[in-house]
Amino acid sequence: QVQVVESGGGLVQAGDSLRLSCAPSGRPFSDFAIGWFRQAPGKEREFVASINRAGTSTWYHDSAKGRFTISRDSAKNTVTLQMNRLKSEDTAVYYCAAALVIDYGLGYPEMYDYWGQGTQVSVSS
Secondary structure (H helix, E strand, O other), rough: OOOOEOOOEEEEEEOOEEEEEEEOOOOOOOHHHEEEEEEEOOOOOOEEEEOOOOOOOOOEEEOOOOOOEEEEEEEOOEEEEOOOOEEEEEEEEEEEEEEEOOOOOOOOOOHHOEOOOOEEEEEEE
16 A cells, blocks of 8 residues: 655754755655655644656745755665755745645645655744
8 A cells, every 4th residue: 555654843943954854755766756745833734845757847835945855766776855044934844745646736735645754843943
């Protein structure tokens, strides 16, 4: 069965960097388009970034553009979200999601088939 596992969360200071990893399993890595979402307390889950199966296209929420980079490594079967210049408003639980059918845009939760458990990112100001 398909599983999605995130790692790399933690507590950092504003301006620091953090790298999150997502490892989907249960099917060939190339079957998955991947997205990152986040959810802060009392707020709805929001899109952060996504990447298509081939790794040739990426999409970002405006709040992530210029600071976050999503990439995929087929040798390691992982997708990385590199987050730089973190702000206190980036504090949230970050979720990785895998899509088997849709391979473009991927900006909405309903486009995804599998979700990870989430990893906490806390940014102190």
